[in-house]
Amino acid sequence: MANVVFIHGLWVAHTAWQPWIELFHAHGHRAVAPPWPGEHATPEQTRRHAADQAGNGIDELTEHFAKHLEQFDAPPVVIGHSFGGLIAQKLLGQNRAAAAIAIDPAPIKGVKPLPFTQLRSAFPILGNPGNKGRAKGLTEAQWRYGFGNALSQAESDALWRQWAIPSPGRPLFEAAAANFAKNSPAKVDTANSTRGPLLITGATADHTVAPASTRAAHRLYEKSSAITDFHEFDGRGHSLTIDHGWRDVADVALDWMAQRQVTRAA
Template sequence: MTNVVFIHGLWVSHTAWQPWIDHFAEHGHHAIAPAWPGEHASVEETRRNAGDQAGVGIDDLTEHFAKVLERFDTPPVVIGHSFGGLIAQKLLGQNKAAAAVAVDPAPIKGVKPLPVAQLRSAFPVLGNPLNRGRAKGLTEAQWRYGFGNALTVEESDDLWRQWSIPSPGKPLFEAAVANFAPNSPAKVDVANATRGPLLITGGTADHTVPFVSAKATHGLYSKSTAITDFHEFDGRGHSLTVDHGWRDVADVTLSWLKDRGFTAQS
């Protein structure tokens, strides 16, 4: 079987991957979704102890998940959403993963487009410099703009109640200044020609990681001879891994893995 490690992004609990874990198991894959450093086992407990994630940055996340990958006999596939997609790319670039899928990934160093929607989505954190050292959640309205803009208000609010958690502000601040920091933790080895295959996706209605940002990330890999594919999810917002259409995203991922040789028998 193919081993898979899921990595969530900001403001979404690791437990939100459970439907994916079950779906991948039905297709013969073994998958896990570890919590971020300082994140607790349940949504409720994480909300009650938000400060436990304060100060966690991109390097901390990369190191944390690198240790998870080392538990396997052979490098697993890594699938990440949003900032999880950024971490997945870093791990793949370091040859610690066999392949990676970056679902609407947070921008890595070198991505230049900065749409207004992206700025507005990040403003609840970036608007206060003190949030760099804090963990902060989103209100229902903020979640609706950043995640649920392509959904009904009712579904967006339901997802907020079910999966939303506070998350550390540091990764957002690190990504925001990545193009001005030579040694930014958001830097990825996009020129690595020996890495495994990579799939990057973009949702055309995404506010948090606008489509132009996901396409720009894909473009940074143009000089590498390693496989780098792109898939467009038309009309999908940033909630695409947890909303009513999550299975479509999961099936595209499973199909891509199969096409790239990562079957249940691999």
């Protein structure tokens, strides 16, 4: 069975992975979901101490999670959502993970499509340059547009109350400028043919990471002979890892791990 490390994205607490952890444990895997640097044990504590996360960028986040991966006796499988998916790709490209699943990942360097929905979802942070050095959260309405647009109003609001947290703005600014920066921290070694298998997923109703973005990310791996798979969830939004349909997404991840034989004795 596999060791698995879950990495969340912006604005969602690490504890939201708990149902996934329990499911993966039930399937014989050892799974953990470390917090981001500066994130506290509960969403409530993180909301009260938002400034503790401020200033962390993509490189800092990648090294933070690399240290967690080093605690295992062999590289684990990394599963990341949104910016967690970008970090998972970086760790895999650096051969620090055995395999990776990037669920609706934030755009890496080289992804060119920038749909209006994606711009609008990011504007609450990118609209103020001062947010680069801050940690900011989304309002209930902003969350509804970026995460809960494929859900009922009631479910979107409930998820915001339960899991929404402030997150550092710096990763978003770094990703937005990636194609204009030679040494962008959002750069991934997509040509690496010695890495383990990768699954990228998209969602057709995602406003925060539009399907055009995830498809473009998948195409960037064409120069690598390593396994790079793609799966798209029809009618799902950016909340797909935490909403009522999370089990469908988790089952795809488990099935892919079994298909690609990315398991090892824990």
